[in-house]
Amino acid sequence: MTPINYYLGLGALLFAIGTVGVLIRRNLIVVFMSIELMLNAVNLTFIALGRAMGSADGQVIVFFVMIVAGVEAAVGLGIILAAFRNRLTVNADEFNLLRW
Amino acid sequence: MPLGIFAFFATLAVISALGVILQRSPVHSLLALIVTLLCVAALMIGLDALAVGLLQAIVYVGAIVVLFLFVIWLLNLERDPEESGRLGIKLLAAVGAAALVGELTAFLTRTHMSQQTVNSDYGSMAQLAGLIFGNYLIAFEVTSLLLLVAVVGVVAVARRWPSPRLANRPPTLSAKPQT
Amino acid sequence: MLIDLIISAIKAIFVVLLVLNLSAVLLWFERKGSALIQDRIGANRAGLFGIGRRLGLPNLGIINTFIADPLKIFTKEDFVPDRADKFLYTLAPFLALFPVLISFAPIPFGDRLIVGSHQIELVVCPLTAGILYILAALGLGVYGAALGGWASNNRWALLGSVRASAQLISYELTMGLSIIAVVMVYGTLDLQEICRAQSGTWFGWLPKWGIVYQPLGFLLLLVAGIAESRRIPFDLPEGESELVAGYFTEYSGGKQAAFMLADFAEIVLVSALISTLFFGGWQVPYLQSDGFHLPGGTWLPLSNPVVALLGFVAFGIKVVFFCWLQILIRWTLPRFRYDQLMTLGWKGLLPLGLVNLMVTAVAIVAVGGSV
Amino acid sequence: MIVEFPALNLLLLMPAIGVAFNLFFGYRLGRSAVNTVSVGVVAIAFALSVWATVKLATMPPGSCLQAQLGPWIYAGPLRLDVLLRFDALAAVMSLVVSGVGCLIHIYSCGYMGEDPDFARYFAYMNLFTFSMLLLVLAGNLLLMFVGWEGVGLCSYLLIAFWYDNPLFAFNGRKAFVVNRIGDVGFLLGIFVLFSAFASHGLWTLDFAEMRERAGLISPAIATIACLLLFFGATGKSAQIPLYVWLPDAMVGPTPVSALIHAATMVTAGVYVVARLNFLFALSPSTMEAVATIGTVTAFFAATIALAQSDIKRVLAYSTISQIGYMFLGAGVGAFGAAIFHVVTHAFFKALLFLGAGSVIHALGGEQDMNRMGGLRRRMPLTHAAMLAGTLAISAVPGFSGFFSKDEILQAAYTSGHKTLWLIAVVTAGLTGLYMFRLFFLTFYGKPRLSEERFAEVHEPPFVMAMPLVVLAALSVFGGLIGLPEGVLWGNQIGAFLAPITGRVSAAPAQAVMLLSAITSGVTFIGIILALIGYVVIPTLPERLAAWAQGLYRLLWSKYYVDELYDFLITRPVLFLSSAILGRNVDSLAIDAVVDGTGEAVQGGATAVRRVETGNVQHYVLIYLGGVLLIVGYYLLSALRH
Structure with missing residues (x-):
């Protein structure tokens, strides 16, 4: 049997990779994919911890995370579409109206 | 889940996750994301969360990622225009992520969690x-x-909201498009 | 331990071979069936050095279908268009075929077979959440069509991909809804369990098959299944009069064969699903684990291997029947327009599926628990 | 004997309903709906008061009805409830408030018949009734203070009712500010009382409990508390030194003057003293102060009233004077007599104000008596009613004012306050003089109005006349509830109030007769003087004024008290705040702090706003830093263990 810690470590690693993706990529769609990656890392952690505690609540939370991820992807991609229509780009650097 | 299988899926997940963030083409990133998601699903099933693991595959792979694909198609994005430069933020990101992994690993090496026996x-x-x-x-x-x-x-x-100018145009009688 | 592994491997290989061969058979069906419907002879030219004719056997086009065509297609030049995404272009056919093949894993093709001390479930992988697994695999199936067209760098192909993926995820909903209704009736996600629950009779003569509980669900699954396998009247992704060949326009050789195989395998899958969920799977009417119990009260004892074999044969007959039905439909109906397809899916079948689900739920609560 | 009587809540609720109705639906539903509802709720309140009083009267003396609306302040050992208590004192007061209030509401329907702001007016009036009932029914001192503040607010709102006139608005403010000064004393009195009781472990402000345990309070503390509370009472009841607001309050609508500034609110101070008589009884020196201030105020206000020409101002000063009598009564221990005078005063002073209102109404807003005269023929009904009121206030024997004032004077004499008694008797003569001066100037002599305006003078409409008649009857016969001891049924109201206010020992019968005779004689002298001066020889006052010019100017200018206050208090305070505090402390110190804060924030923001690049990824980077810090913190704390 694989120790739970290994799963948690894998979750941390995937989360870190997702963070890096959010940070370094300029394509908003890839940024979004990286966010999904981070969500999945957390999902895995939930499942692992739930398994460690012998409780199914972690799975329920993952279930909700999935729903919210779907919602977030739909709305986010809708926004990207609308933004693309205005700027003809999905380069994150081009969207910086919210500044000083 | 035996350690060998775990190692296989974990390695695949990490490699494909790196693929998500490192590949130039969004579609390739997407493919890598699918692999990661499936690996995570497999790991979940390995943690006795059969239903959630399969749901992960159904919801993420079958629905959410398809949405990404549609948007990529709609925007007709082949490659990122500019992914060079910005070394500073890349460096900071790498250092930060490494520090995060380091910290979490430091945590995990100090905790000892055993799997409980669970019902069938x-x-x-x-x-x-x-x-x-x-x-x-x-x-x-x-x-x-x-x-x-x-x-x-x-x-x-x-x-795509119809522009007010178009909406106010009188209806055309002929099928000929107006310029 | 080792013996279990061997048994599993044998079952897996057996099923994969079966499916692939059945796909080839279907190709033949299609040729001869279309000829039958169109009042012509169909494939009948190629013979093996005239041996069959000399022996007085009718030339049914078997050589064409099973030997000549495969030979031709696999020896064709494997062409990769310029400016195509080579990696994805190569990957796509496998992405199309692989999910379909693995989705047969939880479908039972027979009852328990007892060999010595081993009780062998005649199913590749007995999964408690088998239906979820099939849905997940089908969801994965989108990517073969989607990426194949995109990677070809061809407008027709890309259009085909767009159509295919939109169509697939639209009809997957209906499919899921009709399956969920069945799941609610039987209270399990395990396909073997569902099959077992369909044994026995009503009134002593009517087999207790799911079609009786879910007639609307059966129709929905049939329609959605045909749409899932992208067959006429839902063949817009590859409508040859519009898009040349849709998402595999640019494919040739073995890769094209893989796509075609995937299509036929999907027909088999849909048929297998329909049979399993609505027509008792491997259930033979009046046959129980110890032999036939006919309505009159007669008992015809049979041994376990015979029963298992009978079940397997029954399952095969059912599957082949539904494959045949789909081919008949393919050669009978005209094609939809794309907006009609979407309207049918979202405004026709999906609400019907929801209604079916609700009626089922209410009925179950009224009766008090699942069957 | 204490009986739960939930209808008391209803008694309080009715005017509140009126307020809400008038505020939210008044203008929308129109004048008749407003009139009906506003009068209706007060009438129902009156009916409920009568019901409660009848119930109370059938119970043994000293019992009370009570209703608990709910908990209010529960802090530590302190338990304050919103508790209403209906004892004899509250019964008398609530009958007066709702009864006279109801009549004045009816009168207002006519008086405000042309005013476009009717709904606001009636909302304020109902709010006043609510507050006054709360004040009267409150079971503890703090709840009473809520009502006390409420009536003050309504007084302000109604004085400045026609707020587009700057003078009216100023007068409203003046009333409010002067009242606030008194309220500070009142609040301090509450604090002193509370801490005094609390130091003995009695965490309460409940009247009944305080009364029971009044022995805990030392005389010194009682003196301080009572003086502070009495200071508050002088504010509300317009006594020296805080009386200056009341004459100016006459700019409000006349029914307001009748209800608030004559009949009910201004007697709240008397009510408080009577309610807390067990405390005042502990401190003889405070009692002396109360009596002295009351008497001096009575005399002082009466002299001013002699020289005023505004009909409402004369009435205002007479109110001040009469309340002075009440405080005299309270100060000499005759709390029951003081309350009795409150009642009769409510009758005849409301009557006088409403009569004056009728005159003003008929004359189209004219308030100067020098331009009236001869109205007797045009307004016989008002004339008769005013006559009844004037006779009553002048304490002509047989009329209501006589009995109550006489009781006070006798109590003053028998308790040994001979000097005060003498001043009060002289004041009684002055009362007759200035009241009949008002009466003769208004209704007798030659009309000093232009012919055509005089011809337009008319009797008030029925809704205004009816309250006049009722109040006139009450002014004439209202005194019968408090006849001297031994005459017919004796002093009913005194007996009714006795369990709360106590009783003073009556003087011997001959002394009673003699004292009454002296008072009546002085009053008659005053009346005759008025008759001579304003009817027989109309030129006499002018000559008199010319002869004693200095005195006349002094009286006419109200002893320059307003000017004195202005010079002694207002100007120094203004100077202090504008020249010293405003120019130095505020602009140099406070502004520096305030502006400096703003500038510091602005400067800091200018410096750090560069962080807001608008690029999401920069934000994510910062967020990652935050995550690292948090995880690091927990890691460190985990390492430490």
Whole structure:
């Protein structure tokens, strides 16, 4: 049997990779994919911890995370579409109206 | 899940996750993301969460990622225009992520968690449904509302509103398009 | 331990071979069936050095279908268009075929077979959440069509991909809804369990098959299944009069064969699903684990291997029947327009599926628990 | 004996309903609906008061009805409830408030018949009734203070009712500010009382409990508390030194003057003293102060009233004077007599104000008596009613004012306050003089109005006349509830109030007769002087004024008290705040702090706003730093263990 810690470590690693993706990529769609990656890392952690505690609540939370991820992807991609229509780009650097 | 299988899926997950963030073409990133998601699903099933693991595959791979694919098609994005430069933020990101992994690993090496023995119905659909329609019923119902709001919101955001100029144009009698 | 592994491997290989061969048979069906419907002879030219004719056997086009065509297609030049995404272009056919093949894993093709001390479930992988697994695999199936067209760098192909993926995820909903209704009736996600629950009779003569509980669900699954396998009248992704060949326009050789195989395998899958969920799977009417119990009260004892074999044969007959039905439909109906397809899916079948689900739920609550 | 009587809540609720109705629906539903509801709720309140009083009267003396609306302040050992208590004192007061209030509401329907702001007016009036009932029914001192503040607010709102006139608005403010000064004393009195009781472990402000345990309070503390409370009472009841607001309050609508500034609110101070008589009884020196201030105020206000020409101002000063009598009564221990005078005063002073209102109404807003005269023929009914009121206030024997004032004077004499008694008797003569001066100037002599305006003078409409008649009857016969001891049924109201206010020992019968005779004689002298001066020889006052010019100017200018206050208090305070505090402390110190804060924030923001690049990824980077810090913190704390 694989120790739970290994799963948690894998979750941390995937989360870190997702963070890096959010940070370094300029394509908003890839940024979004990286966010999904981070969500999945957390999902895995939930499942692992739930398994460690012998409780199914972690799975329920993952279930909700999935729903919210779907919602977030739909709305986010809708926004990207609308933004693309205005700027003809999905380069994150081009969207910086919210500044000083 | 035996350690060997875990190692296989974990390695695959990490490699494909790196693929997500490092590949130039969004479609390739997407493919890598699918692999990661499936690996995570497999790992979940390995943690006795059979139903959730399969749901992960159905929901993420079957629906969410397809959305990404559609948007990529709609925007006709082949490659990122500019991914060079910005070394500073890349460096900071790498250092930060490494520090995060380091910190979390430091945590994990100091904690000892053992897997509990669980019932045979652990992770089954019946157990999950019992919780969702029991303790989490209100959250579940709220989620359904959230989905509805999201659908309406997406339509409102992404819809191509007819411009007022076009809307005010008198209806044409002929099929010939007006310039 | 080792013996279990061997048994599993044998079952897996057996099923894969079976499916692939059945796909080839279907190709033949299609040729001869279309000829039958169009009042012509169909494939009948190629013979093996005239041996069959000399022996007085009718030339049914078997040589064409099973030997000549495969030879031709696999020896064709494997062409990769310029400016195509080579990696994805190569990957796509496998992405199309692989999910379909693995989705046969939880479908039972027979009852328990007892060999010595081993009780062998005649199913590749007995999964408690088998239906979820099939849905997940089908969801994965989108990517073969989607990426194949995109990677070809061809407008027709891309259009085909767009159509295919939109169509697939639209009809997956209906499919899921009709399956969920069945799941609610039987209270399990395990396909073997569902099959077992369909044993026995009503009134002593009517087999207790799912079609009786879910007639609307059966129709929905049939329609959605045909749409899932992208067959006429839902063949818009590859409508040859519009898009040349849709998402595999640019494919040739073995890769094209893989796509075609995937299509036929999907027909088999849909048929297998329909049979399993609505027509008792491997259930033979009046046959129980110890032999036939006919309505009159007669008992015809049979040994376990015979029963298992009978079940397997029954399952095969059912599957082949539904494959045949789909081919008949393919050669009978005209094609939809794309907006009609979407309207049918979202405004016709999906609400029907929801209604079916609700009626089922209410009925179950009224009766008091699942069957 | 204490009986739960939930209808008391209803008694309080009715005017509150009126307020809400008038505020939210008044203008929309129109004048008749407003009139009906506003009068109706007060009438119902009156009916409820009568019901409660009848119930109370059938119970043994000393019992009370009570209703608990709910908990209010529960802090530590302190338990304050919103508790209404209906004892004899509250019964008398609530009957007066709702009864006279109801009549004045009816009168207002006519008087405000042309005013476009009717709904606001009636909302304020109902709010006043609510507050006054709360004040009267409150079971503890703090709840009473709520009502006390409420009536003050309504007084302000109604004085400045026609707020587009700057003078009216100023007068409203003046009333409010002067009242606030008194309220500070009142609040301090509450604090002193509370801490005094609390130091003995009695965490309460409940009247009944305080009364029971009044022995805990030392005389010194009682003196301080009572003086502070009495200071508050002088504010509300317009006594020296805080009386200056009341004459100016006459700019409000006349029914307001009748209800608030004559009949009910201004007697709240008397009510408080009577309610807390067990405390005042502990401190003889405070009692002396109360009596002295009352008497001096009575005399002082009466002299000013002699020289005023505004009909309402004369009435205002007479109110001040009469309340002075009440405080005299309270100060000499005759709390029952003081309350009795409150009642009769409510009758005849409301009558006088409403009569004056009728005159003003008929004359189209004219308030100067020098331009009236001869109205007797045009307004016979008002004339008769005013006559009844004037006779009553002048304490002509047989009329209501006589009995109550006489009781006070006798109590003053028998308790040994001979000097005060003498001043009060002289004041009684002055009362007759200035009241009949008012009466003769208004209704007798030659009309000093232009012919055509005089011809337009008319009797008030029925809704205004009816309250006049009722109040006139009450002014004439109202005194019968408090006849001297031994005459017919004796002093009914005194007996009714006795369990709360106590009784003073009656003087011997011959002394009673003699004292009454002296008072009546002085009063008659005053009346005759008025008759001579304003009817027989109309030129006499002018000559008199010319002869004693200095005195006349002094009286006419109200002893320059307003000017004195202005010079002694207002100007120094203004100077202090504008020249010293405003120019130095405020602009140099406070502004520096305030502006400096703003500038510091602005400067800091200018410096750090560069962080807001608008690029999401920069934000994510910062967020990652935050995550690292948090995880690091927990890691460190985990390492430490």
